[in-house]
Amino acid sequence: MFQYKKIDVNISQVCSLYETFRIITTELNVLRSKHNELSKSSNHPFTNESKIILIEEAKKLKQQIQQKESSLLEVEKELLKEALKIPNDTHFNTPIGNEKNAKLIKQIGEQIISSNDLSLKDHLTICKNLNLVNFDQASKVTGTSWYYLMNEGALLELALIQYGIEKAIKKGFTPIITPDVIKSEFSLACGFQPRDNEKVSQNYFISNETSQNLVLSATAEIPLAGLYSNKILSYKELPIKLVGFGRAFRSEAGARGQDTKGLYRVHQFSKVELFAFTKHDQSDKMFEEIIELQEEIYKDLGLCFRIMDMPTYELGASTYRKYDMEAWMPGRGKWGEISSASNCTDYQSRRLNVRYKSDSNITEFVHTLNGTAVATPRLIMAILENFQKDDGKSIVIPKVLRKWMCNMDVIKL
Known part of the structure; x- marks a missing residue:
């Protein structure tokens, strides 16, 4: 009798991490797009009060972007760690066992x-x-x-x-x-x-x-x-x-x-x-x-x-x-x-x-x-x-x- 080789891979976890990675990436792109639009609009003539509001919005967006980037980096590290455990397929004629x-x-x-x-x-x-x-x-x-x-x-x-x-x-x-x-x-x-x-x-x-x-x-x-x-x-x-x-x-x-x-x-x-x-x-x-x-x-x-x-x-x-x-x-x-x-x-x-x-x-x-x-x-x-x-x-x-x-x-x- 032979023993099957145990592989420490959780495919469901990899799929879940990838979905989280995809969602955060999308959210991050939306925030970056808003921040870019806000930067462009700041070049237009505004009242002092309006400029203050724009600056505050830009600060909030920048903080949100930094938080998302940090979250994305952590998810990406974990995704890479788990995904690297996934081995290749095996040829159908390959003997099974040790x-x-x-x-x-x-x-x-x-x-x-x-x-x-x-x-x-x-x-x-x-x-x-x-x-x-x-x-x-x-x-x-x-x-x-x-x-x-x-x-x-x-x-x-x-x-x-x-x-x-x-x-x-x-x-x-x-x-x-x-x-x-x-x-x-x-x-x-x-x-x-x-x-x-x-x-x-x-x-x-x-x-x-x-x-x-x-x-x-x-x-x-x-x-x-x-x-x-x-x-x-x-x-x-x-x-x-x-x-x-x-x-x-x-x-x-x-x-x-x-x-x-x-x-x-x-x-x-x-x-x-x-x-x-x-x-x-x-x-x-x-x-x-x-x-x-x-x-x-x-x-x-x-x-x-x-x-x-x-x-x-x-x-x-x-x-x-x-x-x-x-x-x-x-x-x-x-x-x-x-x-x-x-x-x-x-x-x-x-x-x-x-x-x-x-x-x-x-x-x-x-x-x-x-x-x-x-x-x-x-x-x-x-x-x-x-x-x-x-x-x-x-x-x-x-x-x-x-x-x-x-x-x-x-x-x-």
Whole structure:
């Protein structure tokens, strides 16, 4: 048995707040109109007594306007707070329930299993053997769940980034390097907010003396989504396909245990993100296109991986449908998520006000989609654990990466 996910949303309250917001806005506009008319009439010749009456009326109207503006601001804040809790719709084929109900779409490649004849090391042991990552010094310099990539470890990250961007460009995606600092309102608009019993945001907030509430970007998806905020596109421009590179910052890296140790869950990592703006009738096709590109990337790397249709409990607020790609990590002895693809339909575009004019000149909201091409730490883990030789003391580099690694074919002592 599974439990349905409880969503703390009161639709009736949102409707009631919106109606109050609409009524106050109308009343405020009437008062402003009266005040403007009164200001115009004050330029006409009047007796002193009449001018005094006009001035008093103007003062009363100004007070009423200020009161209405204050009331409107409070209602608007409450409306926004409640409305942001409303998640996207869910695809009719999406499995219902928690992660255990994820549906296997396909598996590519064969799992390598550690045995008496084949002793496989985890990525931490391999990294120590080959001096690829330094966690100890990073912990002193910054804190736990931070790291230095060293030697061929650094080259491996750069190679994966170059490879992922090149693959995407060949598929018609436009390269973008995104800002790593964004306004928090864009993060919220994209659906990045605490869920369930979480009370604290996973964002890193930047403290400064400006009025802007700035955060470190949790994923390049957010600044890519914001690229066309408050814009009206032509249907002829769509679909727009972008591949963005940026750093991802997550303030919550999980409890340090077997499942999260090493590079698996960290506070900062490099990410190559696929993003698309489409017409409403193009997003299903684009979803499949993104998944096909991701599948091609991981096939070319030679990984064993599987594609999962994720259930309702695993969908973020913005997500209509989501597929996860999980690589087999023999050192861990289990699957680990390396990528995902999401169709967010018009959830993000409504909040960011990204629209397009159709061929019949009707203005509609675009659909947005995103997918991870490369998330470097977990791909590095998968490569180290799957292509290890000699008890983890050498690593065969995937052929597609070698041109970015000084043409080396093996990492060894």
